[in-house]
Amino acid sequence: MMRRLFPAPLLSLALVALWLVLNNPYSLGQWLMALLLGVVVPLLTQSLRPTRARFRHPWVAFKLFMHVGMDVIVWNWRVLRGTLGRGQRMPQGGFVTVPLDLRDPSGLAVLAAIMCVIPGTIWSELALDRSALLVHMFDLEDAQGEIELIKHRYERPLMEIFE
Known part of the structure; x- marks a missing residue:
């Protein structure tokens, strides 16, 4: 009742x-x-409201929170250097397509929030079958490296937490 x-x-x-x-x-x-x-x-x-989220492994969630916090600081610095730097290499933005293993709607929502909170990155599009994510990066030096970073640093912990 x-x-x-x-x-x-x-x-x-x-x-x-x-x-x-x-x-x-x-x-x-x-x-x-x-x-x-x-x-x-x-x-x-x-x-x-989406289905109820199954939140497991709070220690993994805490470590992910700390990683995101550090990434926000690092990327703020990178964006500042990129916008104020003269004569240095100008930042070259671009899109990367990240293949996704994460399927949980709550995990995808958290990944979207992370991608939008970190300066210099933005969640642009999610494939209809949730198999790939299009992300725009402010300073894209190494596309494959950035894909691996997103998968290793954000997607894997989210899979542990929500799936």
Whole structure:
């Protein structure tokens, strides 16, 4: 019964909290509206949420998080050098097609977020059969090396976590 009324309890709680924070006077009407939103919005959007993710290996997830953090710092530096450098080699952007072994929708969503968070890379297109990913790189020195980096550094840990 509770699961049908609250299909996403954390989303319900977040909506209630957000409504109350954005509407400062905590009157009875605001509380009722917050509770109504907390119940109705998750029910109406239930069909939009993907299947439940099976999250395993938190240590692998932590290491992936740290790798992404370091990559953000390194790529910020590379993009800065590429945009401000004069007389040096100008960055040559390009696209790489990364063949994918990862099939889990949650894992693919996290990979998309990673590719969009790291400066100098952007997730451009996913093949309809989810077999390949097109990524644009700001400074593409070695296409095969970048493909191997994405597969080794991001895809493999995501497969361990979600599949």
